[in-house]
Amino acid sequence: MAKHINVALIGNPNTGKTSVFNRLTGLNQKVGNYPGITVEKKQGSCKFGRACKVHVLDLPGTYSLNASSLDENVVIELLLNKNDKDFPDVAVVVADVENLKRNLLLFTQIKDLGIPTILAINMSDRMKRKAITLDVPLLEEKLQTKIALISSRKNLGFDHLKELIEGYNKLSTKPCLNASRISPEYFNRLRKAFPNQDLYKLWLVITQDVNFGKLDRNELKGVVSFKTESVSNLKRLQQKETIIRYQFINETLKETLHIDTANAKDLRSRLDRVLTHKVWGYVIFFGILLLIFQAIFDWSEYPMDFIDRSFASMSEWAKTTLPAGDFSNLIAEGIIPGLGGIVIFIPQIAFLFLFISILEETGYMSRVVFLMDKLMRRFGLSGKSVVPLVAGTACAIPAIMATRNIENWKERLITILVTPFTTCSARLPVYLIIIALVIPDTRVLGIFSLQGLTLMFMYILGFGAAIFSAYILDKILKIRSRSFFVVEMPNYKLPLPKNVIITVIEKTKAFVFGAGKIILAISIILWVLASYGPGNFNNAEEIIKTEYASQNLTEEEIDMHVDSYKLEHSYIGHIGHAIEPAVRPLGYDWKIGIALVSSFAAREVFVGTLATIYSVGSDDEQTIKSRMAAEVNPVLGGPLFNFASGVSLLLFYAFAMQCMSTLAIVKRETNSWKWPMWQLVVMTVIAYVVSLAAYQFLK
Amino acid sequence: MAITIASLKKGQRGIIKEFSVDVVPLKLLEMGCLPGNEVSLVQIAPFNDPLYLNINGSHLAIRKETACKIEIELI
Numbered sequence: 001m002a003k004h005i006n007v008a009l010i011g012n013p014n015t016g017k018t019s020v021f022n023r024l025t026g027l028n029q030k031v032g033n034y035p036g037i038t039v040e041k042k043q044g045s046c047k048f049g050r051a052c053k054v055h056v057l058d059l060p061g062t063y064s065l066n067a068s069s070l071d072e073n074v075v076i077e078l079l080l081n082k083n084d085k086d087f088p089d090v091a092v093v094v095a096d097v098e099n100l101k102r103n104l105l106l107f108t109q110i111k112d113l114g115i116p117t118i119l120a121i122n123m124s125d126r127m128k129r130k131a132i133t134l135d136v137p138l139l140e141e142k143l144q145t146k147i148a149l150i151s152s153r154k155n156l157g158f159d160h161l162k163e164l165i166e167g168y169n170k171l172s173t174k175p176c177l178n179a180s181r182i183s184p185e186y187f188n189r190l191r192k193a194f195p196n197q198d199l200y201k202l203w204l205v206i207t208q209d210v211n212f213g214k215l216d217r218n219e220l221k222g223v224v225s226f227k228t229e230s231v232s233n234l235k236r237l238q239q240k241e242t243i244i245r246y247q248f249i250n251e252t253l254k255e256t257l258h259i260d261t262a263n264a265k266d267l268r269s270r271l272d273r274v275l276t277h278k279v280w281g282y283v284i285f286f287g288i289l290l291l292i293f294q295a296i297f298d299w300s301e302y303p304m305d306f307i308d309r310s311f312a313s314m315s316e317w318a319k320t321t322l323p324a325g326d327f328s329n330l331i332a333e334g335i336i337p338g339l340g341g342i343v344i345f346i347p348q349i350a351f352l353f354l355f356i357s358i359l360e361e362t363g364y365m366s367r368v369v370f371l372m373d374k375l376m377r378r379f380g381l382s383g384k385s386v387v388p389l390v391a392g393t394a395c396a397i398p399a400i401m402a403t404r405n406i407e408n409w410k411e412r413l414i415t416i417l418v419t420p421f422t423t424c425s426a427r428l429p430v431y432l433i434i435i436a437l438v439i440p441d442t443r444v445l446g447i448f449s450l451q452g453l454t455l456m457f458m459y460i461l462g463f464g465a466a467i468f469s470a471y472i473l474d475k476i477l478k479i480r481s482r483s484f485f486v487v488e489m490p491n492y493k494l495p496l497p498k499n500v501i502i503t504v505i506e507k508t509k510a511f512v513f514g515a516g517k518i519i520l521a522i523s524i525i526l527w528v529l530a531s532y533g534p535g536n537f538n539n540a541e542e543i544i545k546t547e548y549a550s551q552n553l554t555e556e557e558i559d560m561h562v563d564s565y566k567l568e569h570s571y572i573g574h575i576g577h578a579i580e581p582a583v584r585p586l587g588y589d590w591k592i593g594i595a596l597v598s599s600f601a602a603r604e605v606f607v608g609t610l611a612t613i614y615s616v617g618s619d620d621e622q623t624i625k626s627r628m629a630a631e632v633n634p635v636l637g638g639p640l641f642n643f644a645s646g647v648s649l650l651l652f653y654a655f656a657m658q659c660m661s662t663l664a665i666v667k668r669e670t671n672s673w674k675w676p677m678w679q680l681v682v683m684t685v686i687a688y689v690v691s692l693a694a695y696q697f698l699k
Numbered sequence: 700m701a702i703t704i705a706s707l708k709k710g711q712r713g714i715i716k717e718f719s720v721d722v723v724p725l726k727l728l729e730m731g732c733l734p735g736n737e738v739s740l741v742q743i744a745p746f747n748d749p750l751y752l753n754i755n756g757s758h759l760a761i762r763k764e765t766a767c768k769i770e771i772e773l774i
Contacts (some may be wrong), residue, residue: 064729102731102757235725242728259756269741278745328762374746383749407726442711484724484765489741489751491760 001103002546003052006086007165010075010110011094012103013061014363014490016122017113019152019499021058024162027404028488031506039074039401042084044331048162057086063102063171065109066238067208068202069404076208076525077111080201088117090168092161097121100257104143104249105242106177116171118146118164125151131260138258144172153496159293179203179246196480207234220579228554264489275364292355292393300347307347308625311340330527337522337611338523342516342604346641348432349425350508353392357503361388361495367486379467382406385415392422392464393459394507395661397414399424407486411477416669417679419469420662421655431458431651433607437629448599461654480591518602524573526612528596540566572613586652586688587645587695589633595653603658644698648691704750705767706763707740713771714738715754731755738771 009024011017021029034041059078060071066074078084079091091110097101100121111117124408127134140147146164150157164171179200180187190202274280282499315336322328358364373383384406391401399419406412432455439454462543536543544561553561567573575597576590583593595609613629631640641649653684655662663676670676705711717734731754732738732748739759749760 049747063726066725066729068726099757101755102729105729130701232721238725239728242725243733246733248732271741276742276744276751281745366760369745370749373762374744374748406722483751484726485760485762486724486727486730486765487749487760488730489760491758661720 003166004051005054005168006089007054007056007086008078008086008091008096009056009058009406010091010106011061012063012096012099012106014488015061015094015096015099015103016152017094018058019496020092020120020122020150021056021130021495022498022502023152023155023158024054024056028503029502031510034074038087039071041074045336048166050271052166055086057088062106064106064242065204065208068407071404073208076204079110079115080204088115090118090165090171092118092165094120094122096491097127097131097134099124100134101246101253103248104253105245107143107145108245108248111143112175112177112179112401112555113204114173114175116159116168116173118148118161118168118171119143120157122149122159123149124149125154125156133258135256142252142256143176144174146171154178166189167335169667175200181244183237186237193238202249205441207238227461245470256320267492272367272489275367276371276452281367282521285368285371288355288359289459292352292450294448295351295355298452300351303347303388304344307344308340311336311343326531329531330524333531334523334527334612335520338520338526338608339516340608340611342429342512342608344607345425345429345604346508346512348428349394349512350446350504352425353504353507354500355393356394357500357507358495361493361499363490363492365390366487366489370489373485379420379470380411380414380477381467381470382408382415384485384487385411385470388415388419389422392466393462396420396422396423396424396659397665398507399663400665403669407484410474410477413479413670413675414477416471416475416666417473418466420657420659420666420679420683421466421469423459424659426659427458427462429604429607430599431650433628434646434649435627435640436625437641438643460651461512462628465655511555518605522598522605523608526609527635529575530564530570530613534565535569537566537569540569544629558604567613586650586691587699589631589640591631592640592649600660602660603653606653616693640652644695647698648695651694652687654687654692655683655690657683701770702773703767704738704740704752704761704769704771705763707738707741707750707771707773709743710736711773712739713773716770716772718769723765727761729758729767731757732769737774 007024009021021042025046028046029042029044032041032043037058043059046054046056048054053682057078057628059075062072062075065076065079067076075364078086079088081087092105093103095107107117107119121131123133126132134149136147148157148161148164150161182203187203188197190199194202232302275284315332317331318328318336322331359368368386369383369389371383372386376383376385385403388399388402391402396419399422400416403412403415403419405413435454439451442450444450492637536686542560544558544565548558548561568577572594573590576594579593579597580590583590583596588596591610591613594613595606598609601607610628614631628641629639632638633640633642633645657680661667663680666676666679667673701719704713704715715732715734715736715738723732734753736755738752738754740750741753744751744760747763749762750766751758751760752766
């Protein structure tokens with residue numbers, strides 16, 4: 001029988017834990033969510049030889065077992081729950097050789113839980129350059145563990161690590177520290193009350209404010225109420241625990257670790273001097289942002305054109321090869337154009353995630369936090385809000401989850417509320433197609449494309465709206481919360497291509513499948529609504545023929561009139577005409593009105609909707625863009641998508657809250673419907689008013 | 700006036716003194732900000748806040764409002 005081992009990877013942030021995970025599992029991994037909460041759960045598996053199957057869980061990074069965020073709660077809940085199916089047989093604590101002292105704090109806590117624990121010291125290839133020497137056998141003896149010196153960058157030491165994992169049952173489970181030392185008197189009382197329990201576990205259950213619903217109630221009955229000490233006293237004891245642990249670590253490392261500090265003048269200080277400089281720091285940051293937007297607009301144009309043309313011919317092919325009938329029409333006019341509307345944006349989304357993951361991997365993001373904190377604070381935000389705001393350019397959902405490490409609740413709430421203003425990748429499809437239609441394709445100063453600059457302006461507008469509303473919220477919201485801010489400044493690293501590629505693939509996949517489902521469903525519904533109708537819809541041909549009988553039209557012209565008559569009298573036409581009065585002042589016709597309404601589910605639905613509406617009934621092979629360019633304004637004549645209506649649409653999408661998933665995540669993160677409802681109403685009103693003003697002014 | 704981390708100049712070092720547990724958050728302690736440990740100021744952000752420190756070998760940034768509560772002895 002094959003042996004099965006559950007491994008949990010645990011470690012501080014910035015220790016390269018995820019690279020170790022990628023090395024162990026390769027692409028054989030699965031990213032999902034923990035049940036009921038939106039913490040990312042990464043798991044994978046690998047085989048050691050033929051007889052041993054290993055399941056690896058990559059737990060969220062944490063500095064200690066004293067949880068202060070949802071992500072950290074996950075770690076402690078799992079480690080305290082022996083009945084969880086993911087409960088590790090062996091824990092691998094990943095540490096960075098340059099931050100060993102701090103990383104060992106977490107290690108000693110996990111070791112004290114009685115779980116077999118391996119210490120994997122990562123980035124060991126840097127030891128020589130940094131003049132670090134480590135007495136591994138002595139350290140193993142002092143910590144009563146096994147140590148693997150590894151380097152995920154150079155792929156070193158993994159065979160040894162795997163050997164250690166396979167032989168996990170030989171590891172000592174003795175604790176590093178006698179928990180009673182935290183407070184002999186208090187722990188004595190605990191021992192008397194629960195004679196058969198592990199004291200350190202009890203201590204964690206008492207001090208941690210997490211949900212232990214899954215724990216065996218009988219086993220730990222009454223523990224949670226065992227708060228004979230006041231909260232502030234318990235807090236004091238937690239601090240004492242930390243101090244005792246550091247004493248142990250300092251003593252241990254004094255004999256085993258030597259760093260020649262004279263050699264430590266390095267890349268870090270030289271790069272820091274430039275990247276956090278009061279002028280160059282900002283210049284470089286904005287330069288990087290500019291590069292990102294240039295890439296998204298300019299470089300991804302080629303693959304996008306290709307995808308657009310492929311879907312147009314695929315639709316044409318389906319129409320000519322499949323047997324005629326409703327079902328083929330559904331495929332050719334509903335599903336294929338609808339899907340094309342999402343697939344086309346893969347290049348841009350991939351570029352965006354590429355840049356964001358590189359910025360995170362290199363350690364540059366922390367410098368941006370450092371650089372921006374004081375500025376952001378003026379608007380009621382934190383330096384850490386920069387990460388959600390930048391990540392928000394990909395998608396507001398992970399961005400809002402990324403606010404979890406903002407310690408101050410008011411700053412965090414404001415960040416959550418304003419993040420949906422940043423230009424997420426779902427807005428891109430809309431922006432791109434409208435910019436391509438209404439902004440001339442010329443170059444400014446010979447290099448920057450005017451369309452690219454317009455796009456950049458839309459991003460700046462998004463950030464501006466976010467910052468401005470943060471400022472207002474900071475003045476309005478009356479929340480007092482203790483401010484406190486700490487951010488680690490990790491070493492600079494060259495990003496590992498494998499990590500970056502895996503992130504890009506995972507995130508793009510999640511986006512496409514997540515959005516794809518909604519888009520597919522909506523495309524089908526729209527197609528049905530556009531292809532059937534009540535009353536006159538079914539007699540369209542006769543009505544047109546009698547109406548134009550005197551004009552002697554060719555068959556083709558008659559067909560065209562029939563098609564547009566049908567669309568207007570279909571179900572969707574009726575709905576569209578009902579909303580038209582509301583959207584006409586903004587410069588839109590009823591078709592855009594439909595697209596607007598359907599995109600309240602998700603913004604990217606807009607293009608797919610228009611693609612579906614416009615392709616119903618048309619026979620020739622055309623791209624979405626050329627169909628939109630051909631639309632004529634029914635009232636004023638001239639192209640429907642002109643400068644005024646285009647700008648009005650761009651502004652509407654910049655400000656409106658059109659994403660149900662974001663509303664759901666805001667509800668979850670703020671624990672109330674109050675905030676998402678606020679967001680929905682306020683943002684929609686702003687969008688309507690601004691677009692109205694813009695169209696009326698420009699038309 | 701007491702000398703605190705906030706009064707360090709760039710490149711200066713100090714030893715953290717005993718502090719009252721209520722003013723320093725646990726998270727900061729866990730990252731190595733403990734009495735007896737060495738702290739040096741690596742860099743000050745534009746507009747004079749936050750401070751980029753090296754505490755006990757860890758690099759981290761904190762705001763002035765926290766830094767001015769942690770007393771040190773210059774070395």
